Amino acid sequence: MKIKTIKKLKLYGFNNLTKTLSFNIYDICYARTEEDRKGYIEYIDEQYNAERLTNILTNVANIIGANVLNIAKQDYDPQGASVTILVSEGEIHPKDAEHFDDNESPGPLPESVVGHLDKSHITVHTYPESDPDKGISTFRADIDVSTCGKISPLKALNYLIHSFDSDIITIDYRVRGFTRDITGKKYFIDHKINSIQNYIASETKELYHMIDVNIYQENIFHTKMILKQFELDNYLFGVSKKELIPKERKRIKQRLKHEMTEIFYGRNIPKV
Template sequence: MKIKPLKKIELYGFNNLTKTLSFNMYDICYAKTPEDRANYIQYIDEQYNADRLTEILTNVAKIIGANILNIAKQDYDPQGASVTILVSEEGEFNTNINEEAESPGPSSLGSVAAHLDKSHITVHTYPESHPDDGISTFRADIDVSTCGHISPLKALNYLMQSFDTDIVTIDYKVRGFTRDVNGKKIFIDHKINSIQNYLDVEFRDRYHMIDVNVYQENIFHTKMLLKDFDLDNYLFGISKKDLSPNEKRKIKNKLKKEMYEIFYGRNIIKV
């Protein structure tokens, strides 16, 4: 079967659409003692310090083809880190838009062409512990905002691979408009039905996923919850063999409650 090439839209000047991807990930664990909870926070701070986050965001910039103008990074006391990268277009302005098909981007670095201007990539981390019941969480918020014809959704697979995460919430919005050569406004320049279509099959199979999309406003939202639950993967400083059956049941219920509350965005009395 012969596939017809997608028709390009001829623009009047540069593509002024702004596309923003907000990627929020959560890691959940149970740390039994105050010492274990402190060690978990220290572990997360070391794993996702400003230097490591800078490396991840620099690779995101390479994937979407951005030219890095400036990097600002900061580790915080007692915990957390932030990185902001200002990026610009690379190469000549492209006055044609490709109506890109929904397809996953690379999971690792490769050669991806892009044309960007007035764009940025940011990350902020939020490690925290419940004061009483042993639950600790780590949240990372990443925003990738681009102007031009490429969508930051192409960096989604790499972000999923970079963060071993239990819960993910993804928001994608196209803002503003650009014009074709006849002056007609264009409010979105690529086809999109769901953020899920930009993820590799291995990620889609690994998570329960829910979409909440407002197509008329070019707003797309996907929530993801890890399917598999092995208690050992959620224990810090101890293992299942150190716990009685009753302790395992109680800890599992605590962890499930925490995960469901984050996933559904509301407090739950019982699981």
Template sequence: MVERHQKQIRLHGFNNLTKTLSFNIYDICYARSPAHREEYLAYIDEEYNADRLTKILTDVADIIGANILNVARQDYDPQGASVTILVSEEPVLSEEKISASTSARPGPYPEDVVAHLDKSHLTVHTYPESHPDNGISTFRADIDVSTCGRISPLKALNYLIHSLESDIVIMDYRVRGFTRDVKGKKHFIDHKINSIQNFLSPETKRNYSMLDVNVYQENIFHTKMMLKEFELDNYLFGLGKNDYFEKDLKQIEMQLRKEMKEIFYGRNTGSL
């Protein structure tokens, strides 16, 4: 068992631990006709274009305490976008700021973020997709937040989940490398963690079913989340509930839940 960190470590040189959060979100909807699917993809392109994604990542940089060095962004034809931000750790961080960054408690909501700051790199890539037969359309965004130093990207979780209004969230957090204290002893992690869930807000925990797969000895933490309840009208693109028969609405809801479960469990479940 890897020895857990002590509260304050006097380091020899700088902290070169690399902490990486890989964060995948899925947004699912029902778009029955080809025209509705085109409208959905146009909506995704507008809602998740490079400009908005850059704003989200800039806010993430602020939350984790990072200075932005460079921004590269690109919208794609026919759809999709990518953003990469290079960041560096601030030269001096107070103990109070470090403690707030690495403690196992939820980070801020989107409306609480008001400024900009710094770290190593942040990336986002989007993947819109539509099924030609059953009306299900799925949008995926992959976000990586990788930091080198004393602060943790886990503080950005609450903000990302609420900014992207996710149906499914799949998260991986891992710590790599080591740093030495003044006595030469190696430290392979510098903050307490036994689950990514510790960094999620109570509201998020109420709204999602969650599953953990953690390898504590290797500092690898994995959490999957699936939305418990949803309002069907918010998932119908191009038409509303009043435009369908009741039996059709039940079938559509079954299709949406099946899609969510297959993504959550990572396997096909067969026909309805």
């Protein structure tokens, strides 16, 4: 496949634009007993411990073409984990530099994408928690990828979505600062973007309802995603649907959907 050559913007000095991707996922489940709720938290802590999160973020660094300078990671007591990776400019092969693709399109899953980076970082924090009254347990992971230079961290988005089992996803992307060309003209963004959705694979988008809230004049982009299909067994921990009487199934389903709706819209919603 022939890769289209991108006309490069000639800059005066280093590209000073800061591009930040904030990627937040939520996994929701119902655990009806205290023992089940503790079991869910233990399961999440094992699935998304600091070691596995480090592997995920290291792959993100590889996708955006960064050299890893330093890794700080921590599992917390009683729950949760954090990882911070400092990254620097990656080596660029001349042929890759000539044909670098910064079009609106999904990134790899994963294969190496190269670009110019410096003074950059990647972080993740996890937040498992439970509702003490309604049996709802929630796992949230917050990932931030901040880069300076030509490449956009959006190229790592497709990989990140596939690295987590996500019921709800919120994504923010912002370009800050400015850089100058050789004539002194300021550029407040150096690539075209219409929607974050254009960086997500079509087969993934088919699974989610999606909403955009974009402020184009400020280079701020926001996308929210929530799964279309709801199968109760996928949201139960420590029990299966066939073990529940129909009345309890209905009650649990209503609680789960209400919880998901509140998280998706970011506000408390009265029950009808």
